[in-house]
Structures are given as structure tokens and as C-alpha cells.
Amino acid sequence: MKSLGNVRRSFAPWTDPKSVPYIRFENVTKKFGDFTAVDNLSLDIFEREFFSLLGPSGCGKTTLLRMLAGFEDPSEGDIFLDGQSLKGVAPHNRPVNMMFQSYALFPHMSVEQNIAFGLKQAKMNKAEIEDRVQQMLKLVKLEKFAKRKPHQLSGGQRQRVALARSVAKRPKLLLLDEPLGALDKKLREETQFELMDLQQELGLTFVIVTHDQDEAMTMSDRIAVMDAGVVKQIGTPAEIYEAPDSRYVADFIGSVNIFEGKVKENANGLVKLDSPDGFSEIQAVEDRQFETGQDLFLAIRPEKMNLTRERPTEANAASGEVWEIAYMGDVTNYIVKLDGGKMVRASVVNRKRSVENPIGYDEVIWVSFEPDGGTLLDR
Amino acid sequence: MSGRWTWFNITSVIFGMGFLYLPIVILIVFSFNESRLVTVWAGFSTKWYGELFRNEALLDAAWVTLRVALLSASIATVLGTLAALALTRYTRFTGRTLFTGMVFAPLVMPDVIIGLSLLLLFVAIGFDRGFWTITLAHITFSMCFVAVVVQSRLVSFDESLEEAAQDLGCTPFEAFYKVTLPVILPAVVSGWMLAFTLSLDDLVIASFNSGPGATTLPMKIYSQVRLGVTPEINAVCTILIGIVATGVLIASIIGRRRDVQRKLDEQQAAQEG
Numbered sequence: 001m002k003s004l005g006n007v008r009r010s011f012a013p014w015t016d017p018k019s020v021p022y023i024r025f026e027n028v029t030k031k032f033g034d035f036t037a038v039d040n041l042s043l044d045i046f047e048r049e050f051f052s053l054l055g056p057s058g059c060g061k062t063t064l065l066r067m068l069a070g071f072e073d074p075s076e077g078d079i080f081l082d083g084q085s086l087k088g089v090a091p092h093n094r095p096v097n098m099m100f101q102s103y104a105l106f107p108h109m110s111v112e113q114n115i116a117f118g119l120k121q122a123k124m125n126k127a128e129i130e131d132r133v134q135q136m137l138k139l140v141k142l143e144k145f146a147k148r149k150p151h152q153l154s155g156g157q158r159q160r161v162a163l164a165r166s167v168a169k170r171p172k173l174l175l176l177d178e179p180l181g182a183l184d185k186k187l188r189e190e191t192q193f194e195l196m197d198l199q200q201e202l203g204l205t206f207v208i209v210t211h212d213q214d215e216a217m218t219m220s221d222r223i224a225v226m227d228a229g230v231v232k233q234i235g236t237p238a239e240i241y242e243a244p245d246s247r248y249v250a251d252f253i254g255s256v257n258i259f260e261g262k263v264k265e266n267a268n269g270l271v272k273l274d275s276p277d278g279f280s281e282i283q284a285v286e287d288r289q290f291e292t293g294q295d296l297f298l299a300i301r302p303e304k305m306n307l308t309r310e311r312p313t314e315a316n317a318a319s320g321e322v323w324e325i326a327y328m329g330d331v332t333n334y335i336v337k338l339d340g341g342k343m344v345r346a347s348v349v350n351r352k353r354s355v356e357n358p359i360g361y362d363e364v365i366w367v368s369f370e371p372d373g374g375t376l377l378d379r
Numbered sequence: 380m381s382g383r384w385t386w387f388n389i390t391s392v393i394f395g396m397g398f399l400y401l402p403i404v405i406l407i408v409f410s411f412n413e414s415r416l417v418t419v420w421a422g423f424s425t426k427w428y429g430e431l432f433r434n435e436a437l438l439d440a441a442w443v444t445l446r447v448a449l450l451s452a453s454i455a456t457v458l459g460t461l462a463a464l465a466l467t468r469y470t471r472f473t474g475r476t477l478f479t480g481m482v483f484a485p486l487v488m489p490d491v492i493i494g495l496s497l498l499l500l501f502v503a504i505g506f507d508r509g510f511w512t513i514t515l516a517h518i519t520f521s522m523c524f525v526a527v528v529v530q531s532r533l534v535s536f537d538e539s540l541e542e543a544a545q546d547l548g549c550t551p552f553e554a555f556y557k558v559t560l561p562v563i564l565p566a567v568v569s570g571w572m573l574a575f576t577l578s579l580d581d582l583v584i585a586s587f588n589s590g591p592g593a594t595t596l597p598m599k600i601y602s603q604v605r606l607g608v609t610p611e612i613n614a615v616c617t618i619l620i621g622i623v624a625t626g627v628l629i630a631s632i633i634g635r636r637r638d639v640q641r642k643l644d645e646q647q648a649a650q651e652g
Contacts, residue, residue: 121548
């Protein structure tokens, strides 16, 4: 059987109809005055899942997280945690902890005191608090910094204190609001893996808000792509990337070429499109049935495009002129202007350190792709 | 900006400083005058300070002033902080503009009007004038100063700190008490100090609202001056200036030290980071 992407680990409760969701949003709407931040949204998240809410700013993802933490109440609908309605439950009574975007470290307390704050609040005994704090400091590798105040720490260290503080109480659910936003790229990549290890180690459910698609792709079991208060698509990173179900999602995640055409023929699992974009015809492997004459879009990723000097034997081919070349190290990105005028992106993986006679500027070449390389979209 | 001393700079500094501090310097110098005449120098002496501590009426007035200032500053700080919280946190309630205006109006209202209106109020409700009416009057006008100071700090306060506290198990009140208050404490303290000094040197409002047996130091000084200035008054004023100057000096030294320490810490953190 073919599968989309690699299966990271055999964890997929959402495919099992018998599994009970840990968090359930039921027709939740949140309005701020006239502005609808979240619009009639339903969503299930499972225990021990690493779930990402991904979308541009203002799409309602943070509001969703704040409703889980209890800082906002839904205008309509209800949220259930472990089967219990969260209606009217104050933030301090929820078994949920949050890591804030600004970290929100208490400036008048040392690293130790910050981490111990929630434990003291829970009236744990002194020896136990002491133990847990040491354990947390070890977990985030800040043993040497226990007595420091937040302003005596670097950005990465502050981020780790915030993380330690939010997991110290061993909440079953941890909410993370853009947790890595303030870190530089290298530190961010390291921390992503640290977060994943931590989630596995402690067996927590993570719900993370981010606008960074790489972050969401790297860490999540599933991603919900949001726009203007609604969820556009929920799926594993591979599903979202390889099988987006709308142009919005295809466009939001990674880069993509979108071709537009009318259905000419639809038989034997193959859809043929009439395309004005410089291709004489586009063929796509497809299980669904479409009516002849229907307008469809084909979304295809740049790395699935082939560039050749000779006319290829593949069905989907068009000629064009090399317009732009961007060398990124691991790949080289080409922008090709097709004869029809459409700009197409293609990525070539640099598998060898040097290539003999690489395709250069202003060359007239052929762009092609396999019939199963892209996804047909009707919206 | 260049830091060079030009003739123009030097002259303007001398004139400016002279204009501000010459009267005060003269006042201090003449408090050590041997002669009874304030304007004629007759040699150095500290006898007026000794005289001062035998002057029961003046000491009484000083004691009243101190009690009024301590009490009114403390209550004004509580009320002013609450007002500042309401103004920064609840940005959308009806009548907010009116409330803001009313909180800050006493800042620009002439003292005479505040004093008179409070006097009329106390007379109307039959409140005996004395220590308590002065205290109440001082609370009324100094709380808006506290509100301004505390509000300017609260504007830059990251509210997610309070949310984090609640997230970690605090009730809203606990979150304020354990997190917000310690963080804004420097502003609250300087609000208190401002209210304290305002109360200490107020003459107009206190005069309107005082009664028998409740004379504050500024009132006492003012009434004595009308009978003729004695070096004793100079001595009182010198002591007052001394107290205020020491307070300001200590506060600024502490503040500066903390700033320097903070900068060093941040540099260190950045280098290690």
C-alpha cells in the first residue's frame, strides 16, 4: 500500500473510531464585539497527541488556545476536556498549563522560584517541591542558573525556564503559544527536537499555536490549518503537504504550482484537463469522479517537477524559458516562464557537488511531471 | 549632543541654578545666624535649633503634619493604585472617559477650590473639622497623583504575567498580590513618597479644612511669619529641606545602582547566551 510521507510512529488514534477524544471543541464561536475570531468550530484532539494550530496572524488560533486555558470564554458552543465541560471553570481550576509567547517569567523571582511557583500554589510539601524543581532544572539543563533572575538569562535560557515552569505541575495538557518565536533559527531547530522528546518522555498532550509551517511540520502528529476563524484542513504533516484539500492549504504550506483547467475526460482513475497554461493537456491520477466541463485546479509541489533539455516522454510537459535561478545549497530553485506566460517553480535537489553543464539563465527547456505528482482541487 | 563647556552653557547653568537655589541657600545660611535679625549676619550659632526643640507649639504642629502625611499618603496610595488598575485594565466600561477625567481633574484644579469645596462639604454634613478633615482632604487631592504614577507603570506591565500566575493556580486576587504588586512596587512606593511630600508642604487645603487643635507645620510657619520672621523658622525649614533632600538622594542612588547592576547582568547573560 502506498502511504503519504513516512509514518513517524505508530500513533494514530484519530483513525480509530472507538477512541475517545481528550479535548473536544463543539461548535465553538468566539466574538469580540462585531469581530468573529472563531466561527462555529468543531475539533477533536486526542490524548498524548502533539497537535498544531497553524495559520496566519488573526486566524483565531491563539483565541482557541486561550479558550482552552480559560482566559476567554466561548460566545457559543462548548469545550470538553476529558469529557468534562469547561464552561465556567476558572483558569486556576483547570488541569492545564500554558507556555506564553512572551514567556511571562516573573521578573522578581529567581529561576528556581519561577519553577516552584505553581507547585507552591498547589500546596505540595517542601521536600517534594525541592525535588521537582531540581528535576525540572535538570530536564532543561539550567542547574547552574537556579539562582538567577530572568533578566540575567539569554533568550534561549528564558524560553527553557518558561517551559520548565509550565510542565513542573505535570499537567496532562500543555498549551504552547508560539513557543519558539523569539529564538534564532538554529536554536529553534534544536528546541523543536527537545520539545518532541519532552512530550514523549512525560506523555503529555501538547497543543501548540504557530505561524511557522516548518515548526508545525517537524513536531506535530496532526496539524489544523486555520483561516479566518475556521479550520481549513486537519491532517498529519504528510497529508497536509501531499494531499491538501483546498487551494488555501496548498498555498499556505510550502510552495506550490497551481494549474487551472476544465475536465475533458474522466475514466479509469485518470482525469484529463484542458489547460490554457502552456500544457496541451494535464493528466492526473484521481479516484474521485468529476463531471466533464467542471473547473478544477491541479496543485503540484516544485520538487515534483522535472526540468529537461529534450522533450520528455511524460504526458504532462510544457516548454518554457528559465527566468530565475536561486541556489539554496541543498536544492536549486528555478522559476520557468512557460510559453503561455505562466510562471512555474521547480526545485532540483543537488545530489552531487558539481553538475556538468547545469541548466542556466534564458535557456529554453521542458517542464514535466508525473500524473500522480499533484492533487486535484475543486475549491 | 556635544558635551563641551561653552561660555553660553556655563552662564546659563550659573543663572539657572542661582535662580533655583539662591533663596534656599540664603535661608539655610541664616538659620545659623547668631542675631535675631534675619537679614543681618552676626556670626555662626546653632542656638536657633536648640530654641526650636523647646518650642512646644512648633513641635506639636510638626507632629500633626507627620501623622497627617503618613496616614493620608498610605490611604491615597491604596486608592490611587486601585484607580490606576481600573483605568488600565477595564478599557471598555461605560463612562470610562468621565471616570478618567474625574480622577485626573484634581491635578489641575486650583488648591483653593479643592479646599473650599471640601470645607463646604464638611460643614454641610456636620463633620467636626480637625485632624481627620485635613487627612481626608489630603487623601482626596493626592490620590490622583498616585494614580498617574502607578498608571504609567501599569501601561508597560505585561498582563500575561498575571495570566501566567492564574494558569499556575492563583485566584485573580492572589495573582495581583503575588505577581503584579511586587512588580509595580517601585511605582507604588514613589507614588506614596509623592503623596507624602504633597501632604507635608500643603498650606492652602489644610488651612481651609483645619479646626481647633489641628495646626500643620506649614500653617504654623505661615502664621508666625506674619508676626515677623525669626531664625527659628529658618531652622525648621532647613530641617525640612534636609529630610526631603536626603530622601531624594537615597532614592536616586538606589535607583541608579539597580540600573547599573541590571545592565551588567544583561551584558553577562548576553555573553554567556
